[in-house]
Amino acid sequence: MTQLHSTPLESAHLELGARLVAFAGWNMPVQYNSIIDEHTAVREAVGIFDISHMGQLFISGEGSMEWLNRMLTNDLGELEIGQGQYSLMLNEQGGVIDDLILYRCGQDDFFLVVNASMTDEDHAWLNQHKPEAVSLKNDSTQWAGMAIQGPEAEATFARAVPGEIMPSRNSMNRTGEGAIVCRTGYTGEDGFEFFCPANQAVGYWKRFLEAGAKPCGLGARDTLRLEMGFPLNGNDLSADRSPIEAGLGFFCKLDKGDFIGREVLAKQKQEGLQTKLTALRLTKPGPPIRAHYPVQDAKGHMIGELASGALSPSLKAGIGMAYLPIEFSKLGTELQIDVRGRLFPAEVVKKPFYKKS
Numbered sequence: 001m002t003q004l005h006s007t008p009l010e011s012a013h014l015e016l017g018a019r020l021v022a023f024a025g026w027n028m029p030v031q032y033n034s035i036i037d038e039h040t041a042v043r044e045a046v047g048i049f050d051i052s053h054m055g056q057l058f059i060s061g062e063g064s065m066e067w068l069n070r071m072l073t074n075d076l077g078e079l080e081i082g083q084g085q086y087s088l089m090l091n092e093q094g095g096v097i098d099d100l101i102l103y104r105c106g107q108d109d110f111f112l113v114v115n116a117s118m119t120d121e122d123h124a125w126l127n128q129h130k131p132e133a134v135s136l137k138n139d140s141t142q143w144a145g146m147a148i149q150g151p152e153a154e155a156t157f158a159r160a161v162p163g164e165i166m167p168s169r170n171s172m173n174r175t176g177e178g179a180i181v182c183r184t185g186y187t188g189e190d191g192f193e194f195f196c197p198a199n200q201a202v203g204y205w206k207r208f209l210e211a212g213a214k215p216c217g218l219g220a221r222d223t224l225r226l227e228m229g230f231p232l233n234g235n236d237l238s239a240d241r242s243p244i245e246a247g248l249g250f251f252c253k254l255d256k257g258d259f260i261g262r263e264v265l266a267k268q269k270q271e272g273l274q275t276k277l278t279a280l281r282l283t284k285p286g287p288p289i290r291a292h293y294p295v296q297d298a299k300g301h302m303i304g305e306l307a308s309g310a311l312s313p314s315l316k317a318g319i320g321m322a323y324l325p326i327e328f329s330k331l332g333t334e335l336q337i338d339v340r341g342r343l344f345p346a347e348v349v350k351k352p353f354y355k356k357s
Contacts, residue, residue: 094264
């Protein structure tokens with residue numbers, strides 16, 4: 001049995017009575033009390049998540065930007081110092097190795113936040129293609145991370161770290177104590193991600209709790225991101241699916257010059273897609289829908305399976321995403337979800353599932 005990694009905040013989670021589960025090789029809190037309560041706290045007030053399991057890679061050296069632009073799909077040339085952007089790293093077949101957020105800390109100085117299960121693979125892939133002049137460091141074990149999300153996130157930041165400046169949306173800065181603050185998130189709400197040395201993690205966690213943040217687990221993180229239609233790597237993104245098929249073409253700048261996987265994406269854009277990641281919503285009340293539940297057309301023919309699925313706390317309805325043949329991806333198409341042998345009607349809808357009123 002593989003030994004699970006523990007984040008620097010595990011003792012704090014146990015102190016709060018969190019239920020821990022295995023996730024991406026880590027022992028992580030799935031919930032503290034109620035997933036619905038934690039979800040609602042983020043939508044209406046402010047919640048805090050442990051994201052220490054995610055990887056932190058630092059890249060520097062002459063030519064770093066040009067090299068990273070050949071490794072990633074988005075255009076780093078659009079970034080000013082202090083700004084960040086969502087991007088994807090592809091294999092030669094155009095499949096997604098990982099989706100990540102990259103921040104430009106200096107002229108040739110970059111900070112990458114990558115998915116927990118892919119940290120070692122990302123580092124190895126980048127290292128395999130790295131020119132000699134570029135420095136690549138995986139400092140993930142030295143850092144802890146927290147995501148503070150919700151309408152009251154900015155006020156919580158001001159109370160927890162008084163005197164520090166909150167960066168603008170999709171930007172980052174460093175605090176006087178050496179923490180990295182990134183105005184990004186995975187919930188669809190305002191908020192920030194806070195990275196600090198691992199030995200300072202519990203202290204900062206408690207400061208954010210005292211400032212009003214409600215501790216939240218992976219359960220609420222999943223329902224929040226799914227309501228926004230944000231993909232989860234390993235479910236909605238994989239090495240045999242392209243970002244064009246996943247609906248992420250906006251983050252693939254085909255006109256910036258060559259990058260790994262570009263030819264495949266350009267061909268898909270030119271010839272059209274055969275399959276597409278499609279948003280589905282149950283049209284009648286039913287049990288929660290989950291990944292791998294079969295999707296059928298209106299006549300009962302199997303056409304795919306859910307990549308992600310959940311009961312949306314905000315919408316009080318089952319929502320999910322599935323790779324379906326393109327002819328079944330049109331808005332309003334009537335489909336069926338097989339939930340343990342029982343069929344529930346669904347229709348194709350537009351992302352995001354949830355929009356703030």
